[in-house]
Amino acid sequence: MSAGTHPSLRMDVPIIILLIHLTHTEIRGLLFSRAETETGCSLGHFPCGNMTECLPQALQCNGHKDCPNGADERRCGDNVGWADLFGETLQNSNTVDQYFLNECFLQEYPESCDCIQTDVACVEVNLQEVPRLSPNITWLSLRSNQIRVLSDSVFSEYSALERLFLQNNSLQLISKDAFSGLHSLKRLFLSENLISSLSPGVFKDLHQLEWLDLEGNQIQTLNYSILKSCSKLEVLLLMDNQIRRVPENTFQSLWKLAELNLSTNRIKELPKNTFKNLSKSLLKL
Template identity: 40%
Template sequence: MFAVAFNVLELQRERTGCSLGYFPCGNTSKCLPQLLHCNSVDDCGNKADEENCDDNNGWSELFDLYYGRISEQETEFTNCMLGNFSEKCRCKGLELDCEHAGLHSVPLVSSNVLTLRLQINKIRKLHADGFSIYQDLQELNLNYNEITTVSERAFKGLHNLIKLYLSNNQIAFLPPGVFEDLQQVQWLILENNRIQKISPKTFIGLKSVVLLVLLNNSFHQLPAKPICQEMPKLNWLDFEGNQIESVKNGTFTCCTQLTVLVLRRNKINSLHEGAFASLQRLAELDLSLNRIQELPHNLFKQLRELLQL
């Protein structure tokens, strides 16, 4: 797992010339924060930041090289193999793309769907059992909706889901156990929401997750109890762009597989001496753009695999 993180970090630099969390402006040497990618503003000056908007976070290209593509069926079929779907959507094989379809709710689709892309719509609520008939579903993309409410049973029945995208919504609260059935999920992307509080119980069921992105939410503090208690395989954790003020000893106690931890652009002014003591496989730790004035003497003593700080 350490080698995976190292190779992904090197690939990012070689492929783009930019550090993790940044993207290049086309052929120029300029790098901008990922937050400015696909925000409908020409931040680069050559519109390069408004291209390739299907994957706004850039994780797919990097992680697919090491964790594999989620479904071989993606490329095997060109004709639609779904018997029922909205005329507002596009079907290819067992994939359904409903991007920019003006949807206000989750559409009814054939139960054999493998990939369901519902990004850039007007969905506001994820109701109980709304996806329960899609037990073969492997990828669910709900980015860029208006989701404010997520039922505790919203993802019930999704036993084969591998990737869940919930970025760029208005989610402020995740009920404990909401991900309980997602025991095969490897990626959980929750960036650019309004989540204020999490606990280990938030992540019950996520025993296979390797990537958790909580960038640009509204956290003021991290849980005192072990955040990885329910996520034993977590490899990559991103808390960039929150309001976190301190990191205590217990938060990362169970994160023994973690290789990348991003805490940049917070308001951290206090780090307990044992905050990172359990992270013996950590390869990259980003604490930049915080309010840290003094570091505990032995803060990094246990980080024997650390390559970048």
């Protein structure tokens, strides 16, 4: 349904475009805001700053510089950059004490990791489990290690944590209470692992979560009980999994969702009301 054909659609609200393409082996479901179509890139892609290069949306703010100029990791709050912490004016000021900006404010973190202020990066350091860290940590990257299991309450002491990167770890088992206590978490990256299932309630404490990336796993089923606590979720990436069925109430509580990607799964058909609540809340129909 387009904006021009529905009499009750208000023109002063963001317009979300829903694209669905079904084949025998996959479904492509994407929700995008109109703003993304004005960047010069195709739907599902973003520009690398002032460059002509466009990359898939899943690579933006994923904790890794994919644009040659690093534009994909700017203004994310995910990378060790001072714009989010102090503002651009202070960042560019000649009077900024660079020693202070690079100082670590954590008392405990592994020697093999890098720490700046309350941000810790433990990338490709052969970790097999989540390390001990100071409770005031706000940003943690454990990308590209060998962590295969997330046990109960493994992050429970880190209630201030806002960004958590766990890509490329061969993760197989995530306990139902693995993310308990993460009341401030806004972005969670679990892409490129071996996750085949998610327990009901696994994200129950993630009431502030805005971005969830589960791309490139082996997830087979979705249901309402997995996502019902994530009412602030804006981006949900589920492409390249093994999903066969999506119950019609799966996304019922995700009224703020602005991007949903279900491409390259094994869904043959969708219940007609799968996106019903999303359409009403996002498009104001």
